[in-house]
Amino acid sequence: MKTPIYLDNHATTRVDPRVVEAMLPHFTEDFGNAASRNHAFGWVAEEAVEQAREQVAALIGAGAKEVVFTSGATESDNAALVGVAEFYKEKGDHIITATIEHKAVLDTCQMLEQRGFRVTYLEVDEKGSIDLEQLEAAITDKTTLISLMAANNEIGTLHPLKEIGAIARKHGVLFHCDATQGVGHQKIDVEEMNIDLASYTAHKIYGPKGIGALYVRRRKPRVRITPIIYGGGHERGIRSGTLNVPGIVGFGKAAELMLADGPTENQRIRALRDRLREGITREIDFVYLNGHAEFRHPGNLNLSFAFVEGESMLMGIDDIAVSSGSACTSASLEPSYVLRALGVGDDLAHSSIRFGVGRFNTEEEIDHTIRRVVETVSRLRDMSPLYELAQEGVDIKSIQWNAH
Numbered sequence: 044m045k046t047p048i049y050l051d052n053h054a055t056t057r058v059d060p061r062v063v064e065a066m067l068p069h070f071t072e073d074f075g076n077a078a079s080r081n082h083a084f085g086w087v088a089e090e091a092v093e094q095a096r097e098q099v100a101a102l103i104g105a106g107a108k109e110v111v112f113t114s115g116a117t118e119s120d121n122a123a124l125v126g127v128a129e130f131y132k133e134k135g136d137h138i139i140t141a142t143i144e145h146k147a148v149l150d151t152c153q154m155l156e157q158r159g160f161r162v163t164y165l166e167v168d169e170k171g172s173i174d175l176e177q178l179e180a181a182i183t184d185k186t187t188l189i190s191l192m193a194a195n196n197e198i199g200t201l202h203p204l205k206e207i208g209a210i211a212r213k214h215g216v217l218f219h220c221d222a223t224q225g226v227g228h229q230k231i232d233v234e235e236m237n238i239d240l241a242s243y244t245a246h247k248i249y250g251p252k253g254i255g256a257l258y259v260r261r262r263k264p265r266v267r268i269t270p271i272i273y274g275g276g277h278e279r280g281i282r283s284g285t286l287n288v289p290g291i292v293g294f295g296k297a298a299e300l301m302l303a304d305g306p307t308e309n310q311r312i313r314a315l316r317d318r319l320r321e322g323i324t325r326e327i328d329f330v331y332l333n334g335h336a337e338f339r340h341p342g343n344l345n346l347s348f349a350f351v352e353g354e355s356m357l358m359g360i361d362d363i364a365v366s367s368g369s370a371c372t373s374a375s376l377e378p379s380y381v382l383r384a385l386g387v388g389d390d391l392a393h394s395s396i397r398f399g400v401g402r403f404n405t406e407e408e409i410d411h412t413i414r415r416v417v418e419t420v421s422r423l424r425d426m427s428p429l430y431e432l433a434q435e436g437v438d439i440k441s442i443q444w445n446a447h
């Protein structure tokens with residue numbers, strides 16, 4: 044077993060060797076521009092792009108013509124939100140999203156608010172779930188778009204896409220789904236779920252970075268969006284610019300592998316994730332699961348460890364690559380806005396760890412991680428007087444501190 048161990052698969056994933064192999068010829072022999080119509084270099088590239096378009100579309104039950112290639116899910120989210128808001132602004136000026144969406148959605152919404160649009164941010168309960176009645180009640184005759192993600196990238200909670208899609212359809216509102224963490228890990232079918240626009244990206248499904256897709260429904264209803272990048276009219280005029288052919292081919296291969304192996308692979312990943320959770324919670328107390336216990340991304344485990352300090356925790360498990368719910372590694376001390384939206388207190392948010400299990404993780408790595416986490420938490424708690432009190436049954440929150 045090699046260290047460091049990679050358990051941060053929600054941040055990005057290793058490119059599958061089969062994906063690399065599919066991409067390689069498109070850097071060398073088959074380097075053509077897919078828009079070149081006059082020679083074989085262009086034709087070969089175009090054919091490869093169209094095959095990939097079908098593979099990428101199939102992953103969400105879409106038609107190939109409904110897929111627009113972008114630079115990634117951030118761009119797709121921007122294009123969907125800005126594109127719908129601008130195109131349908133005569134119809135209405137209101138968008139609905141939730142407080143725990145990805146920053147690519149939230150920051151775009153904030154920008155749209157500055158441009159005069161109105162945004163409702165749905166709150167979530169302590170598991171990260173929205174209330175469908177609240178969603179429906181938030182819709183007005185000025186609402187043009189609902190934007191809710193498939194699986195949350197921090198806490199793994201899934202939104203009920205089919206129910207959301209049904210509500211959106213009933214009210215004639217478009218439904219955009221940031222499906223970046225969902226594709227391949229849960230069933231996503233744009234027809235069954237009435238999804239009108241969807242964002243996803245190759246590098247979260249063992250493909251290369253810098254290539255993503257925006258699904259834009261073409262019929263029932265035909266969705267129109269204003270472009271955010273202007274130029275030669277590529278990608279139905281929605282997204283101009285020379286296509287990233289090697290990236291697109293890699294995305295196509297990654298999607299094909301996910302579609303074929305996803306269901307079995309997810310069982311294996313879920314089993315590893317559960318092994319990790321059980322291994323940790325069997326040995327140490329005062330560990331809290333963030334997010335929903337069942338309605339959850341199979342590879343996601345987000346735990347808060349009471350009575351340890353986040354920074355020390357990360358240093359203690361420094362041969363394991365994970366993410367932390369505290370941003371104290373960066374300049375601010377702001378804890379994760381997602382955990383805060385669940386009502387997790389600052390202390391527990393700061394001591395939270397996001398484990399993201401993926402395709403290339405092994406049982407051996409999981410067991411090593413369990414040992415390291417248990418060792419580190421035990422060692423840190425040996426130095427914590429609060430932990431001692433808690434073990435004796437004292438409710439720490441009830442202590443009246445003598446502050447001077």
Ligand SMILES: *Cc1c(COP(=O)(O)O)cnc(C)c1O
Binds near residue numbers: 221243247
């Ligand atoms: C990673 C991620 C993104 C951003 O994708 P990029 O391709 O890196 O721009 C957007 N949304 C979610 C939910 C993500 O996990």
